[in-house]
Amino acid sequence: MLESSDIVLFSVPLHRTEAIIRDLVPYAKPHQLLLDLSSLKVGPVREMLRSASFVVGLHPMFGGRISTFRGQTIVACPARIPTPDWLRLRSLLSAGGMEVKESTPEEHDRMMSIIQVLFHMTTMLTGRVMRRMGIDLAEVLEYASPGYRVELSQVGRLFAQSPELYSAIIQGNPGTGEVLAQLREGLELYGGWFEKQELSGFVKDFERSARYLGEFCSRAFRDSSVLHETVVKCSEGGSGGD
Amino acid sequence: MLESSDIVLFSVPLHRTEAIIRDLVPYAKPHQLLLDLSSLKVGPVREMLRSASFVVGLHPMFGGRISTFRGQTIVACPARIPTPDWLRLRSLLSAGGMEVKESTPEEHDRMMSIIQVLFHMTTMLTGRVMRRMGIDLAEVLEYASPGYRVELSQVGRLFAQSPELYSAIIQGNPGTGEVLAQLREGLELYGGWFEKQELSGFVKDFERSARYLGEFCSRAFRDSSVLHETVVKCSEGGSGGD
Numbered sequence: 001m002l003e004s005s006d007i008v009l010f011s012v013p014l015h016r017t018e019a020i021i022r023d024l025v026p027y028a029k030p031h032q033l034l035l036d037l038s039s040l041k042v043g044p045v046r047e048m049l050r051s052a053s054f055v056v057g058l059h060p061m062f063g064g065r066i067s068t069f070r071g072q073t074i075v076a077c078p079a080r081i082p083t084p085d086w087l088r089l090r091s092l093l094s095a096g097g098m099e100v101k102e103s104t105p106e107e108h109d110r111m112m113s114i115i116q117v118l119f120h121m122t123t124m125l126t127g128r129v130m131r132r133m134g135i136d137l138a139e140v141l142e143y144a145s146p147g148y149r150v151e152l153s154q155v156g157r158l159f160a161q162s163p164e165l166y167s168a169i170i171q172g173n174p175g176t177g178e179v180l181a182q183l184r185e186g187l188e189l190y191g192g193w194f195e196k197q198e199l200s201g202f203v204k205d206f207e208r209s210a211r212y213l214g215e216f217c218s219r220a221f222r223d224s225s226v227l228h229e230t231v232v233k234c235s236e237g238g239s240g241g242d
Numbered sequence: 243m244l245e246s247s248d249i250v251l252f253s254v255p256l257h258r259t260e261a262i263i264r265d266l267v268p269y270a271k272p273h274q275l276l277l278d279l280s281s282l283k284v285g286p287v288r289e290m291l292r293s294a295s296f297v298v299g300l301h302p303m304f305g306g307r308i309s310t311f312r313g314q315t316i317v318a319c320p321a322r323i324p325t326p327d328w329l330r331l332r333s334l335l336s337a338g339g340m341e342v343k344e345s346t347p348e349e350h351d352r353m354m355s356i357i358q359v360l361f362h363m364t365t366m367l368t369g370r371v372m373r374r375m376g377i378d379l380a381e382v383l384e385y386a387s388p389g390y391r392v393e394l395s396q397v398g399r400l401f402a403q404s405p406e407l408y409s410a411i412i413q414g415n416p417g418t419g420e421v422l423a424q425l426r427e428g429l430e431l432y433g434g435w436f437e438k439q440e441l442s443g444f445v446k447d448f449e450r451s452a453r454y455l456g457e458f459c460s461r462a463f464r465d466s467s468v469l470h471e472t473v474v475k476c477s478e479g480g481s482g483g484d
Binding site for chain 2: 061065068071073075101111115123124128135144151152155156159161164166168185197203206208210218224226227229232
């Protein structure tokens, strides 16, 4: 089948992607277009490039349960493909309403070390700490105003998804070591300030991060306020029939 | 002024709350009602109870920039107050649409070690790591689909607020030491699994947390999907005039 197809799209579990491509690429033909949909790009694209085929790595930044492609982002790494063919593929992708973000595999994995590894890891940690502290979730929800319910629903959302996928995203990203080191360094500092009850340590670090994020903060405050109001409306709608 | 008032409401910076109450409580009278609005309850309520007055600790679980009290939660610790007076105060609070969650100061601070300390600390850490890794925020946003934009806007939202307040919430909670220890333990395990490329470590831990969160996960998935669609609509609305 692989030998007779014009386009071959690898869509397999992330932790097996590289090995599967490596096994199949010897059967690829020069006129074919190889694509993959995995959440990491350096490894899969490198394996596809061992062929003589055209190669584009893709990473849809969304799960399979969305109701529309509108507003969603797909990252594309056109690694080896003639420009006209790439432009045709690109317009096919954006026709559905997706934003196509072009990138190299290296840039992509670097960005995912933040967007995926850092965010998922802190969310996984949050779930882990709640579990380890034996917190009663129903009780927590009684205390939570909309803003905290947004946080909690992001935690629940992660754990509603594939353990293998999220684990492989963390395990396979070359930047994970740096993210882990930075998280540990941060916690080390927080621990020290907490023990010494050194308020100024927390305050100065907070102010540095706020300066780094700059005007994004006030925009984020406005945007998230709209979200929190949506949460209020949703829960009113949801309990209306009770 | 304190001596002639029927109701005294302490609303002062969190890291100075205990000291301010301690200084003023000697002037309180038995017929008065003392209230405070601070984000911690054990310390402030203990200080107010040194008076002979009626004492209710309050913690509005929302900031000062909300457009309505509807759907918001206020925690109340009626520490010393005749039941009829408390019921009157309680119905005053809920008249505005707020949910009143009754609690003891100890229960409150324990819950806040999760809802506030754990969530804020991981969010502060996230901002810190992005800053320390020198990540270009504008670039990150180009990669982010709605789900990740929700995460990023929660980060920006925190840093749009008071450094002193968030620092004092972390510093003053008796449970912060346990949260810090659990976060460190989690990172230690993650680091080990990453170094050994031990996928099953991450997977098993993920599955344990998913079991702990139980059916909340699928509900959270549905709720957050609605949120993510709101983000799409908002950004379409926002860019409509461009």
